[in-house]
Amino acid sequence: MKNLFKLTxxxxxxxxNNLIQYKAAFGFFFIxxxxxxxxxxxxxxxxxxxxxxxxxxxxxxxYRIQLGKGIVSGEFRFKTNFSxxxxxxxxxxxxxxxxxxxxxxxxxxxxxxxxxxxxxxENTGKANPSIDLTCHKSGIYLLCYDFTQSQSGSGIGxxxxxxx
Numbered sequence: 001m002k003n004l005f006k007l008t009x010x011x012x013x014x015x016x017n018n019l020i021q022y023k024a025a026f027g028f029f030f031i032x033x034x035x036x037x038x039x040x041x042x043x044x045x046x047x048x049x050x051x052x053x054x055x056x057x058x059x060x061x062x063y064r065i066q067l068g069k070g071i072v073s074g075e076f077r078f079k080t081n082f083s084x085x086x087x088x089x090x091x092x093x094x095x096x097x098x099x100x101x102x103x104x105x106x107x108x109x110x111x112x113x114x115x116x117x118x119x120x121x122e123n124t125g126k127a128n129p130s131i132d133l134t135c136h137k138s139g140i141y142l143l144c145y146d147f148t149q150s151q152s153g154s155g156i157g158x159x160x161x162x163x164x
Contacts, residue, residue, distance in 0.1 A: 023110075033053055045095075045097075046158075049093060049095035049156045049158050050051045050094060050158055051160050052095060052161045053130070056162055056163055057093075058161045059160050059161050060090075060160055062159075064155075064158065065104060065145045065152060065154065065155050066158070067147060067152060067154075069150065069152040070146075071150060073150070076106075076145060076146040077145075078144065078145040079142055080142070080144075081140050081142060082141050082142075083141075084138065086135055086137055086138040088134070088161060089134045089135075090161060091130055091133075092130060092131050092156070093129065093145075093158040094157050095129070095158070096147075098131070099154075100151070100155060101152045101154060102146075102147030103127045103147060103148045104127075104156075105118070105120050105127045105145070105146060105147070106143065106158065107120070107144050108118050108133065109144060110136045110139075111141070113142075116133065116141065120148075143157075145157050
């Protein structure tokens with residue numbers, strides 16, 4: 001009887017170990033095979049936009065922007081905090097989907113809501129597809145995106161660092 005109990009206990013222990021191994025294997029599969037960034041898979045739209053940043057730019061982050069038509073108020077509708085480091089040059093690249101009514105634009109604000117840089121030229125009103133900024137003060141800034149005239153559209157904003 002003692003040996004039978006030992007066998008049963010060992011059998012259950014082995015079964016539990018197998019279940020733990022299967023769960024761990026499934027977890028790794030889920031993380032690496034299904035998550036595009038970790039499995040080496042990428043989005044061709046993002047890749048195309050990254051390639052337009054230039055050979056001197058190193059990718060940092062991308063933002064997918066999709067907005068419906070809004071009320072023209074001058075207020076940008078997509079906002080996110082972004083940390084910048086002093087003495088680092090950043091490139092902000094905007095790629096607009098072909099079926100968008102407006103062109104993707106961006107501006108960067110201080111925490112006091114002062115405009116640091118904008119992709120819209122204040123003299124001509126022209127929207128630039130990319131802008132460069134050398135940061136003079138480390139901190140958290142407000143990165144804002146919208147489409148010209150608050151029109152509807154979809155696009156990608158890429159933040160990259162310029163490598164010298």
